[in-house]
Amino acid sequence: MKAIIYKGLRSIALEERPEPKLSRPDDVLVRVAATGICGTDRNIYLGNFRAEEGVILGHESVGEVAAVGSAVKGVMPGDRVAVNPTLYCGACEFCRRGELNFCDNKAGTEVGVDRDGTFANYVVLSERFLHKLPPGLGFERAVLVEPLACVLNNVEAAELRPEDDVVILGAGPIGMVWALLAKKVARRVTMVESSPFRRNFASRHLEYVVDAEAPNVVADVVACNGGRKPRVVVDTTGVALERSLELVSKGGRVVLMGFNAGYQATIHPLTLVGQGIRIIGAGDYNSHIFPAAIELAATLPLEGLVTHQLPLEDYEKAFGLLVGGAQYSEYGAMKVVLRSV
Numbered sequence: 001m002k003a004i005i006y007k008g009l010r011s012i013a014l015e016e017r018p019e020p021k022l023s024r025p026d027d028v029l030v031r032v033a034a035t036g037i038c039g040t041d042r043n044i045y046l047g048n049f050r051a052e053e054g055v056i057l058g059h060e061s062v063g064e065v066a067a068v069g070s071a072v073k074g075v076m077p078g079d080r081v082a083v084n085p086t087l088y089c090g091a092c093e094f095c096r097r098g099e100l101n102f103c104d105n106k107a108g109t110e111v112g113v114d115r116d117g118t119f120a121n122y123v124v125l126s127e128r129f130l131h132k133l134p135p136g137l138g139f140e141r142a143v144l145v146e147p148l149a150c151v152l153n154n155v156e157a158a159e160l161r162p163e164d165d166v167v168i169l170g171a172g173p174i175g176m177v178w179a180l181l182a183k184k185v186a187r188r189v190t191m192v193e194s195s196p197f198r199r200n201f202a203s204r205h206l207e208y209v210v211d212a213e214a215p216n217v218v219a220d221v222v223a224c225n226g227g228r229k230p231r232v233v234v235d236t237t238g239v240a241l242e243r244s245l246e247l248v249s250k251g252g253r254v255v256l257m258g259f260n261a262g263y264q265a266t267i268h269p270l271t272l273v274g275q276g277i278r279i280i281g282a283g284d285y286n287s288h289i290f291p292a293a294i295e296l297a298a299t300l301p302l303e304g305l306v307t308h309q310l311p312l313e314d315y316e317k318a319f320g321l322l323v324g325g326a327q328y329s330e331y332g333a334m335k336v337v338l339r340s341v
């Protein structure tokens with residue numbers, strides 16, 4: 001089969017790999033239909049996130065069950081499924097608490113990071129990491145169920161309420177999924193983004209969009225937000241904790257969702273103490289969120305975030321759309337999806 005392999009810093013390649021085989025009774029062979037390129041894939045490519053050299057990348061995936069092991073009960077060949085790529089062990093202290101995303105034995109089992117992923121024709125996973133899609137939910141929308149599950153977990157951790165106003169830093173796909181969800185709950189949503197392409201995209205869905213490079217972003221945000229600082233600031237860029245703390249109101253919450261291993265921030269703890277500000281990190285998701293994400297997807301026009309769908313063979317173009325120009329900051333795309341069939 002064809003697969004996109006991580007070869008090292010800024011190097012990926014389409015290679016021929018053997019089709020994976022069922023090896024355990026609870027294994028399921030999935031014929032991959034489509035996989036979204038995630039900010040994590042981009043960060044792996046750029047060296048901001050560690051991945052195993054030689055691994056097949058890809059984790060935001062949907063497909064069709066092709067074959068099942070002898071003990072599989074929940075799915076059968078022909079079923080359409082979404083993949084939960086965070087392979088928890090189910091036995092460690094954190095898993096027993098239900099905090100599956102903090103599983104002690106997760107290292108070595110992250111699909112498309114340190115274990116073969118879904119930018120390929122097939123993938124084998126244990127049945128418990130697959131979630132059946134209802135008949136009305138097409139692959140085009142369901143390919144965003146995994147990022148939606150991530151966002152849902154963070155929305156839950158942020159205890160988002162109707163009286164909240166939300167400012168989102170970064171109008172990438174995660175920021176846009178946050179915006180679509182927050183619009184359903186919160187009184188006002190403002191997006192802050194540096195890329196003109198993404199500001200323009202965001203403004204099709206949101207009334208309030210601010211340029212992150214403007215000389216006085218805090219004043220611009222306050223102006224958009226009815227003259228107040230927002231109660232909730234979400235940093236999806238992974239590099240804006242300091243900016244988030246400048247923006248958030250007294251008594252507010254800052255939610256951190258971006259991944260950037262190279263970023264460090266200076267904070268003044270007294271600000272948090274004196275102003276009652278909470279900084280929230282919630283990780284990705286627990287598998288119990290997945291069924292909720294699948295049901296919620298029915299009410300969210302997620303496929304509208306997909307700007308490009310390309311076959312695996314066009315991986316260079318696909319990654320190029322997200323890696324952008326010389327500064328690696330300009331985008332020409334929102335969600336880019338690689339089709340495996």
Ligand SMILES: [Zn+2]
Binds near residue numbers: 038039040
């Ligand atoms: Zn991802």
Ligand SMILES: [Zn+2]
Binds near residue numbers: 091092102103105
């Ligand atoms: Zn565990």
